[in-house]
Amino acid sequence: MTLIEVASPQVLAEMISSSSAVCMTFSAHWCGPCKASKPQLEQLARDYGSKMKMAIVYESDIGEAIQLYKVRAFPTYVLFVHGKEHERVEGVNMGALKAMIDNAKVAPQWSETQGAALGGDSASALSPEEARLQRLAKLGGNTSAASTASATSGNEEASKKPAAEPMEIEKSKQEPESDRNSKEEDVEMETEQKEKELVDPTANLDQEALKTLTESMGFTLLRAQKGLLYGNGGTIDGAVDWLMEHQDDADIDEPIPADAASGEVAQSYKCNECGKILSNMANLELHANKTGHSDFEESRESVIPLTAEEKAAKIAEIKELLKAKRAEREEAEKAEETDREKQRRFMGKEMLKTKEQLEIEQRKREAYLRKKEKDDFKKERARLRAELAKDKADRQANHGKLASKLGVEGYHPDGVQYDVEDETTAHQHQQQPQKPKVNAAKIDDYISKVSQYRAGGDGGRCLKILKTYVANVVDNPEEEKFKTINMENKAFKAKVKPFIGAKQLLMAVGFLPPDGNTGTLVLLEDADYKLLADTKEKLEAAIVAYG
16 A cells, blocks of 8 residues: 555544554655655555555645644654554654554454344344343343343243243242332333443534534544533534643543533533633633632533624623723823823913013123123223323423334334223212112012922922021021022022022022122121011922922
């Protein structure tokens, strides 16, 4: 016999289940050792073809179905006997393959001691009573009692025959009628029980579902029967779920026991905490993750599949739930969008205020520069006039001669150039410098201006530093070091000086620059400590409100 090539998972499953013995080679077209050893495999097929079938199947032809046979290497030689794996050899090892085939004890498919030959004598056939006695003998039942019952029931026929009666029947005639009736009832009950146990558990399976599982999905007949028998509801989905969950069990390919149809097999899982019935392990895990329940047990209750109307109602309920969730999410998104818009507008106003303030400061600087330029021009003009008047007086004193010398670059007077003041400058110098007045009414305004700096929390840090300056004086009125503020340190320059209203607040409570020193602020000797305490409280309240 030649090497048989299998082209589909359905043919593979059918060959394994229908053959008494088959040596199946799992191979791949891309496998080098597989190609090199194929001639030797074909020779083995010719040598052992009379003993068993030799077949080869490629992984590209059966796809995902190869996982059902737990193939881990190519080539893999698997010996199946009556649909079950008997032994396997992984990798090219012809010696081990021959030993596996030689050691295989393949039993004949049909028993020689049972059945009747076609055209044989009808007298060799067993009667119904004899067949029942034979079944009881195989199961270890009470054959003597059964024979007694059969003899009693057929007493009339036996009287017509000249054959001798068995000793048991003679003995039973001597027994009372009540004992014989009780024994007959026991035999009948035992016989019925044994016959119930002999019922084929796969007889009532859905043949269409069984065909789908074997031909379309590639499961073996035994596994398909177990899936429909043990799965939830006897459906294809329940069978596939059960097979996926138990495909690695050691007894997955064992024959189905005679009591499998008694209903003792777990059909589902039950949550002991809430009593919910779950059809498979996936639903159990989903329920556990969703509710946090952890107490589960197997159940014999089967989850009845939903009807079309129930499915439609369930889908409508889920749609309503999703619609409510979507509406709730949209409302939350609207609220978040409103908050973001408010924040954006607030930041826009703050940026606009800051921009306007910077523009005002820029205009002030430009006006100051223009004024300074005019003052410098007036000073220079007055200096030149004074220089000319000096030269004129010098000429008059020296009879028309100028004491100055001419250099290579022209006229260069030797006299000292005096800084002559114009009328405006002289008027400003005549005025005595005055210290700014303390204006306690504007303290709240200064605090409000500093609190408006929200970006990065700069305003809050400035308020804390101002509060520290004021609190040091209020809490330690005798300490002289707290009455002087250095405006040249980094903290003051970075966190106080850039903000409008900060320095003005310090000056409003009594910190003023001394004469000729612009780098420090010194507290006045007659400072109002009550005003300082009130300012401290206002700063603390502003810090809390700032957040």
